[in-house]
Structure formats: structure tokens, C-alpha cells
Amino acid sequence: MTEPVIVVDRLTKDYPVGFWRPRPYRALDALSLEVAPGEVFGCLGPNGAGKSTTLKLLLGLVTPTSGTAHIFGRPVSSVASRERVGFLPENPVFYDYLTGEELLTYFGQLCGLRASEARRRGTALLDRVGLGAERRLAIRRYSKGMVQRLGVAQALVQDPDLVILDEPMSGLDPIGRRDVRALILSLRDEGKTVLFSSHILSDAETLCSRVAILAAGRLQALGSMTDLVQFSVRAWELLLDGVDATLEHRLRETGATMTTLSPGRVQVHLPGTQPPEPLLQWANGAGARVLALQPVRETLEDVFLKHVEGKRRDVPGTTGGA
């Protein structure tokens, strides 16, 4: 049994809101989860779900109202828990009077590296995130996406074993996104543990070994992609051309729903587990052409929407407490 890298136990965070009579507002409600070494773990959820709050709690930037969190067996309140952790904040801001290279050298030193070693790692990392040419440029002159790339680089400065990224794809162009995806996979191949938050479900679907879906401060679903997403075929979709009234009537009798795209061209949705072959034969017999036939499977997006839609935060401060 290997020790989990992250252990979160009933972690709860209330923010006081209101100036005159601050009332607690529950941003995160009794979250429990574990992340094992080598996992790529995705933290998903709509805006305001509590993803950033969770990650900030793990880095000790925010103190929990109740509950505990440990990283590598150390409580997150201790400085030592951050020794082997790299963090990319959401919409990061860095010291804009420094150059990219100086920033990485400084952050490397904060992680206990000697200046020369930190500088060497910094240069290599800037190359790795595609900022090699801009390393002597003041961060003030960086574009948004360049700052984001720099943020990814600084998260890796001491070669950490756990990398926590808050919306790593935000602000990046398609090439940047592809680069970050490749980087996450290469970190995984190096045996590192990655925890990231995202709204982009397709990224989570291709990258993550497990995901947690948060909404309204609560954990709604947790598990591997195969646990959460039913990969079996749920329906078939056909696209037919040259459909006449008789064929249409016959198709409808099977329980299929139809959308007429243009005269004679029909999209057929055949629900359930019925095989599509008979329909193909009828279409053939009626002289209609089959333009497309494809299975409909559940995606992470369906799972996500199922868990997230209609989830509202309870009246502030009254949740969970009683």
C-alpha cells in the first residue's frame, strides 16, 4: 500500500461576507478525498463551485474553518508540507519588475535551491514552456498567455513531486493548451502526481485518471472515468437522405425520434439498446441513402451536467452546521 499524496478530510471553509454583520458563507462543505501517487486528478465544477478554495486550502493560503488536509503526510498548515509541491494560482500575478529568469531564480531560492542551481533550472523550464526567447524580458511586458506559461514553469521550479494547477489552460491559445496537456502527461510519465482544476471537460476526460465534480461547495461525484461515465451505447443516430413518407412512418413506429433537416433529409435518433440494422435495411429498401450512423455514448459532459444542474448552495452559513 502506498501512502496517498493528498488526504483531505471533511474540509470546510466559510468566508465571512458583509461588512457590518459578517455572516459565514460556505465556499466548501465537508470535502473528503484522497489522491494517490502518480495520479492525474481533475477537480471539476462550474464557476463558484469551490475548486480554487480547495486548492488554496491545500497550499495553506487559506485556513480551513474545520476539517483537515495533509500533503505527503504533513498537515497543510506546516511550511514543510509545501516542500515538494508546485502551485500555479488561478490567473497568476508575478513580480512584474523581474524578468522571467529572475523570477524563477528567486522562486527556486525560496524552495531552498542555491542561486546558480535555481538559475539553471529556471532556464531549462523557460525553454520547456516555450519562453526561452523571452527569459530576459521584464514580466511587465509579457502577454497573458506568456504569464500563464511562466506560471506553469514556476510551479515546477524545485522539481516537485506534486504539482497543483488551478485552471492551467486559462488564457492559453490552442497551441498553449496542447503544450500544457503534453506537459501534464509528461509529468505523469515522470511519476509525479498532478492535481488540476478545470472547466474544460474534454481535457479532464483525456488527461485524468480520476476526477472529482464539485458544485455549490459540495462533492457531487468522485471516481475514475470508467466509474463515472457509462461507456455503453445509449442510442444510435442516423442521418438519412431521400426519406419518403412511408419510410418515415415506419421509422417512427420503432420509437425513433426524427428531425427533418431539409426535404428528404432526416436525422433519426434511435433510443435505448435497439440494434440499428433493421432500420438500415428499411432505408435501403425504400431507396434512401445512409449518410451517417453513429453510436451515442455518455460523455463526461453528460455526467457533469447531471451532477451540477440544479445544485444550489443552501442558505449561507446554515449548511452542514446543524
Added chain:
Amino acid sequence: MGLLRAVALNTFREAVRDRVFYNLLLFAVLLVGTSLIIGQLAAGQDVKIIKDLGLAASLLFGVGIAVFLGIQLVAREVERRSVHATLAKPVSRPVFLLGKYVGLLLTLGVNITVMAVALFAVLAVYQSVTPAGVQATWTAPALDPRLLIALGLIYVELAVVTGVALLFSTYSSALLSATFTTAIWVAGHFVGDLRTVEQIGASGTTVWVARLVSWVLPNLALFDVKAEVVHGLPVPAGQVVAAVGYGAAYGAAMWLIAVAIFQRRDFK
């Protein structure tokens, strides 16, 4: 120790890359230079005017820089959220604050050194253009090394003011911090008067409140030996040592309170 040095040097670097710092410094040096002209205008007068003006300018602009940079030390990082990435590194908040404090003290050290060089340069010029006969009437030589004591104590005063700015900066916005720090700096020069209110016939509660306030506020009059130095009066070593010790203790206390506040802060 390495961490402290890294934070301090980065803070220093931030200050020296800030254009405002140079503007203030340039302005201060210009003012010291102007005192030469004023000294000339008040012909036949003593070299005291130049010394007075030079020391006053060093203090005033030093306080300006201490307040201006001090209030931003932490407040700006928190407001701009650059503190997130930094404090996510294995560096504790007390070390972070101390590093910022030390970094600003370094900056102020550079500032006061430049001011001292400017003052001595002006005095040297003044001395060279003044006839020996006039010089003989001066109560203290133009290039009096005891000016360094006055400048040193000004530096300690700046360190105390920076400590106050650091403290406010950990939980308040830059503008409020600037106002509070300046107010405390001004009030700090009247602490001695507060301690003697009963002599002017104040009543029980007033005396009590005045005493309390006088203990909380920094007693900045302790750092003021300008008059003695300018007039060539003796400055006892014991007084200087006591003032430095008091300044160090006050600065440390500010840091400790700042740590207590900062430890509890959530970074949004």
C-alpha cells in the same frame, strides 16, 4: 537564513527598480544642495543652517520613502495577489515578513548613505569658500564626524517608522496605511509631552490615557540629536546606545504583531 536573504534582496531590488524611489532621492539631494545657496544668502551666518537643513531633509525624505515603500511592502502584494505564488513556496509567513522588512531597511540604508554623502559634499564646498577667520567662530567644524551619529539615529527612526508601516500594511490598504503611519510618525515626536501631562494639571483619566498612548506610540524624540550635533554640544554614548536599543526593540515588536496578524490572513 538563505530564504530571508532571498526575500530581502528581492524587496531591495523591487525598490531600486521603482522610479519613484529615484525621484524622491534626487529631490532630497537637491534640497541638501539648495541649503548651500541658502547658507550663502545668510552670509556671515554659521554653517549650522546647512547642517540643520541637511539633517531635516534626510529625515523628511527618509520618512517619505519609508512610508511610501513600507505601506506597499505587503499590502500591494496582497492586493495584486502576487503573494499567492510566493507563499505557496516553502517559506513561512514570519520569514517572508522579516525578509520584506530587512529588504526595506537595506533600501533605506542606501538612501541615508546617499544623503550623508550629499550633505558632506555640500559642507566641504561651504568650508572651502569660507575664510579661515569666519571658520574660527564656528562652534563645530563643518565636516563634523558627529553628524554621522545624527544620521545614524535618523536611520533608526526610519527603521521604526518602517516597522509601523509594515504592521499597517499587513491588514490595511495602502492609502489607510500611509495615513496612519504618517500620523503615528508625527505623534511619535510628542510622546515626551504626553508623559508629563500631569505636570500641567490634567485629571486622572486623562493622565491614564495619555500614559497608555505614550507607551504604545514610538518615542521618536529619543532619536533626535540634531540640535546637539549642530551646536556642537556633547551627545552621551549611553543615550545613543539606549536609543538604538529602543529602536531595535520597537521594530521587533512591530514585526511580531505584524506576524500575528499576517498568520491569520486568508489570501483571496
